[in-house]
Amino acid sequence: MYSIQEVAQICDLSPHTIRYYDKEGLLPFVARTKSGNRTFSDTDLELVKLICCLKNTGMPIKEIKKYMDMVVEGSGTAEERKQMMIAHRREVARQMDEMRKNLNIIDLKIKFYETGRH
Template identity: 40%
Template sequence: MHYSIGEVSDITGIAASTLRYYDREGMFPAMERSSGGIRVFSETELATLKVIACLKSSGMPIKDIKEFLDWCQEGDPSIGKRREMFHRRLTEVESQIAELERTRNMLRYKCWYYDTASEAGTEDAVRDLPDDAIPEDLRDYRI
């Protein structure tokens, strides 16, 4: 199946200007063009966009994503580099998730704290509670 840039933009939610930028940067080396020079996206480019979106979401800079896509063009000789890159990304994302879990738990504690204070009408009811009066899963986040 083939898609216009507008269709790809609608499907992916990526702005047409961004798709043009990716093309100019060489991220779609096999992309065809119509006789009038219009970009014609295929399933290959859509699959590439999924990988780009994943890597961007993981915090990888575009220049590094471009390098990865260049490695893909090299074929089998770059398998080791690509494998290592994905392992590094996974480690980085797992670290980000752990940090977000800590943040979420602190927010959960603060929600509990202010919910309890609000119900009592005063922070004094919560401020000096003994640890065993705080929900067990939130105790580590008491300040």
């Protein structure tokens, strides 16, 4: 079991941010100790990592919440979750493509400066 501090360090988040995620409903799976402290299992940790992955690829908090709610709901939602991931995958691929194009523009700009045509 991991404390909020440990999860924060592993996932490069602040404990504040993790509590914020919890408040927003992203962590419906997190258990508490007797004294009310959040406690994360290995499975929970993996889910937090997934949250980071989705967040860092631009999925809004609200949509991540939907996904996590479905995870808690159980295997009946597996197909819907899969479809969500597939849709998000497409979106990420699109973003990377745009990135590539912009990287190209930046490279051209650098070449301009290198050939002195600035």
